[in-house]
Structures are given as structure tokens and as C-alpha cells.
Amino acid sequence: MVLKLYSAPEARAGHGVVALVLAEKQIPFELVLIDQSAKQHKTPEYLGKQPWGQVPYIDDDGFVLYESRAIARYLAEKYADQGTPLLPPPSDLQKKALFEQAASIEFANFHPLAFKLILEKVVKMMNGQPVDEVAVAGYIAELSSNLKIYDEILGKQKYVAGDELTLADLFHLSYAPSLAPFGIDVMTTAGLNVTRWWNDLLSRSAWVELQAQGIRGTSP
Known part of the structure; x- marks a missing residue:
């Protein structure tokens, strides 16, 4: 199952950083657009995944994670062997x-x-x-x-x-x-x-x- 990124489309703020990490690491993903002007990030369904009502969050085959820095670290470690290295090797x-x-x-x-x-x-x-x-x-x-x-x-x-x-x-x-x-x-x-x-x-x-x-x- 391809990773899903729930995000606004503009590459800014935390969701811009997550999108950049996905690009640098060459990670395939499906973008699920969230219309913040329509308050889609404040619906009960969305809050069930991201209780703060913010973007982004990811769904990696059922594993849901929010907060851009946490997401970036997760992706950089999981895909350490592809794309741009973004973390030091654990052994160093x-x-x-x-x-x-x-x-x-x-x-x-x-x-x-x-x-x-x-x-x-x-x-x-x-x-x-x-x-x-x-x-x-x-x-x-x-x-x-x-x-x-x-x-x-x-x-x-x-x-x-x-x-x-x-x-x-x-x-x-x-x-x-x-x-x-x-x-x-x-x-x-x-x-x-x-x-x-x-x-x-x-x-x-x-x-x-x-x-x-x-x-x-x-x-x-």
C-alpha cells in the first residue's frame, strides 16, 4: 500500500518540509488534499487521525503519524538507503x-x-x-x-x-x-x-x- 500524505497543496510550513523529504528520499506517495478553507481539517473524521486539526499527517499502510518533524525523521530512517541521506548513520x-x-x-x-x-x-x-x-x-x-x-x-x-x-x-x-x-x-x-x-x-x-x-x- 502506497504511503498517503494528508496535506494542503502548497509547499510551505510543516507539510512543505514533509513533501521535501518525500522528494529528496524519492518515496512514492498518494496526496490526499485537505481543503483548510472548507475546514476539512476540523471534521470529526480528520480529528480522529490528527487530534490537533492540523496538516500534515501520513498513513503508512495503517500506521498514522503526525507532526512534521516526527514524520520527517520516520521517513528518513525507514528509507535510509534511498535518495538523499538526511540522517547520520546510527552507528556514528x-x-x-x-x-x-x-x-x-x-x-x-x-x-x-x-x-x-x-x-x-x-x-x-x-x-x-x-x-x-x-x-x-x-x-x-x-x-x-x-x-x-x-x-x-x-x-x-x-x-x-x-x-x-x-x-x-x-x-x-x-x-x-x-x-x-x-x-x-x-x-x-x-x-x-x-x-x-x-x-x-x-x-x-x-x-x-x-x-x-x-x-x-x-x-x-
């Missing part, structure tokens, strides 16, 4: 620890601020609501300060967990790509190393294709 304890360190940094020091910027600037602008520019400036300042540390780290290695691409890098593509179109260029002003790394992620062929075509199912 030090590389595995460095990956977990980088993933924790993204979750604690990057994602919360990027998400706050999305809510305060992007969502409000799209809905024609007033934006608290003072709050936005504060979030940008804090994220820029954190990215200065990223710049130091990336001056010593190619990616956030070392010299090899991992899920810790891809997790940054959840919300940050939506910032620049709304005038927040923090990802390209924090330092040359961050800019180099960020442009590397945005130029990955799988990501470029997802942005152009949206999320689509693939054939086995």
Missing part, C-alpha cells in the same frame, strides 16, 4: 549527537521567532489587519542575533550539523521562506555564511520544483 554516535544538537537549536532558537514573524507580519498583512511593527522589529532583532551565531557555526562547516545536509537544515524551510516576500530579509543579512547556506537550501532542485508545482502525489 558523535554525528548523531551533532545532528540532535542542530535540530534542537532550530526548534528552540529559530522556529519560534520565525513563527512569530509569520503570525504578526505575514498573516496579518494577508488578512488586511494592522501589524504591530514594534513587535516585528523586536522579533527580527532577536532572530538576527541568533543568526549571527549561526554565521559563526556555518563559517566552520557547510551545514548546521556538519559538512553533510541533514533534516536539521531542512527544518528551517518551514516558515522562513515566507519572510522575504513580505520585506523581512533577515536570512540574507545576518552574515555571508548564513546567506551561502540559505541560498543552498532554497536552490535545491526538489524545493524549487515544489515551489513551482505545489505538492503532488507520485507513482510507485
Whole structure:
């Protein structure tokens, strides 16, 4: 049974990251579109699978899993021997620890601020609501300060967990790509190393294709 991805079609947020992992790992899947505008993600049937009423979730032959980071880890481990390697080998304890360190940094020091910027600037602008520019400036300042540390780290290695691409890098593509179109260029002003790394992620062929075509199912 082919894996099913229950998702909105746009390659953004957590479902965009999951779609990117599916593409990088060359995993066939069936896309089950969820119309959030019609509140399909809030129906009793959907909540029976994803109790928080969010996208995405996957159904892998009866195994249901939600939360994009958990899904990404599951897919990267299950399909470790195909597509782009996205996790260190289990036998390399030090590389595995460095990956977990980088993933924790993204979750604690990057994602919360990027998400706050999305809510305060992007969502409000799209809905024609007033934006608290003072709050936005504060979030940008804090994220820029954190990215200065990223710049130091990336001056010593190619990616956030070392010299090899991992899920810790891809997790940054959840919300940050939506910032620049709304005038927040923090990802390209924090330092040359961050800019180099960020442009590397945005130029990955799988990501470029997802942005152009949206999320689509693939054939086995």
C-alpha cells in the first residue's frame, strides 16, 4: 500500500518540509488534499487521525503519524538507503549527537521567532489587519542575533550539523521562506555564511520544483 500524505497543496510550513523529504528520499506517495478553507481539517473524521486539526499527517499502510518533524525523521530512517541521506548513520554516535544538537537549536532558537514573524507580519498583512511593527522589529532583532551565531557555526562547516545536509537544515524551510516576500530579509543579512547556506537550501532542485508545482502525489 502506497504511503498517503494528508496535506494542503502548497509547499510551505510543516507539510512543505514533509513533501521535501518525500522528494529528496524519492518515496512514492498518494496526496490526499485537505481543503483548510472548507475546514476539512476540523471534521470529526480528520480529528480522529490528527487530534490537533492540523496538516500534515501520513498513513503508512495503517500506521498514522503526525507532526512534521516526527514524520520527517520516520521517513528518513525507514528509507535510509534511498535518495538523499538526511540522517547520520546510527552507528556514528558523535554525528548523531551533532545532528540532535542542530535540530534542537532550530526548534528552540529559530522556529519560534520565525513563527512569530509569520503570525504578526505575514498573516496579518494577508488578512488586511494592522501589524504591530514594534513587535516585528523586536522579533527580527532577536532572530538576527541568533543568526549571527549561526554565521559563526556555518563559517566552520557547510551545514548546521556538519559538512553533510541533514533534516536539521531542512527544518528551517518551514516558515522562513515566507519572510522575504513580505520585506523581512533577515536570512540574507545576518552574515555571508548564513546567506551561502540559505541560498543552498532554497536552490535545491526538489524545493524549487515544489515551489513551482505545489505538492503532488507520485507513482510507485
